Amino acid sequence: MISKKRVLELIDERIAELDNGLFVVELSISSANVIKVELDKYEGNVSVDDCIRVSRNVEHNLDREKEDFEINVSSAGLDKGLRVFPQYRKNIGRDVKVKLHEGGKLEGKLIDATEEQIVVQTSRKERIEGRKKKETIIEDHVLTMDKIKETKIVISFK
Numbered sequence: 690m691i692s693k694k695r696v697l698e699l700i701d702e703r704i705a706e707l708d709n710g711l712f713v714v715e716l717s718i719s720s721a722n723v724i725k726v727e728l729d730k731y732e733g734n735v736s737v738d739d740c741i742r743v744s745r746n747v748e749h750n751l752d753r754e755k756e757d758f759e760i761n762v763s764s765a766g767l768d769k770g771l772r773v774f775p776q777y778r779k780n781i782g783r784d785v786k787v788k789l790h791e792g793g794k795l796e797g798k799l800i801d802a803t804e805e806q807i808v809v810q811t812s813r814k815e816r817i818e819g820r821k822k823k824e825t826i827i828e829d830h831v832l833t834m835d836k837i838k839e840t841k842i843v844i845s846f847k
Contacts, residue, residue: 691722691756696747700726703746711739712775714765722758727765731779735764770839777802777840784843785809789836796843797830806833807840 697716704711710731717725728735728743744762751758771777771785780799787795787809797811809830814823 690720691718691724691751691758693718695751696724696726699747699750700743703743707739707742709739711735711743712773714773714776722756724758724760726760726762727769728762729765729773729776729779731775740764767842767844770841774802774804777807780842784845786841786843787832787837788839789832790838791836795830795832799840800829804834806831807837808832 693716696718697713700713700716704713710733711728712731714727714729715725716727719725724747726743726747728739730739740762744760747760747762765772765776771780777799781802783799784797785799787807789795795809795811797809799807800810801808809832810827811830812825812827815826816823
């Protein structure tokens with residue numbers, strides 16, 4: 690079986706050469722030697738060229754004579770949730786939907802992220818006694834990573 694450590698070394702080698710903010714979101718190697726790599730960037734988007742260059746570095750440095758393999762390198766899509774800390778940092782300021790392990794949901798703006806926790810700011814309109822108009826109530830919710838089941842970016846076409 691192909692070593693995950695070796696594949697990661699080859700990926701990191703190319704990422705260091707490119708020096709454009711790429712990072713690995715996920716790396717998996719199946720029992721049939723199908724290598725799947727998902728990349729993201731600290732700023733901007735992952736290009737097709739980024740994926741090709743990472744893929745080729747792995748391909749050219751593994752011996753197909755020893756073990757046949759297939760490699761798929763792609764960008765981390767918006768359809769999947771945020772999975773690693775750099776993705777949270779990259780998406781500060783964007784609207785997110787957070788599902789909690791205990792069953793609750795929270796939707797708001799991601800305003801801060803550390804390795805241990807995130808802060809999501811929510812707003813709602815509420816009628817204040819003695820006033821005619823509803824007022825906007827803004828709350829910051831601190832969520833520790835161990836309580837988060839899934840965090841997804843809310844896609845808006847405004």
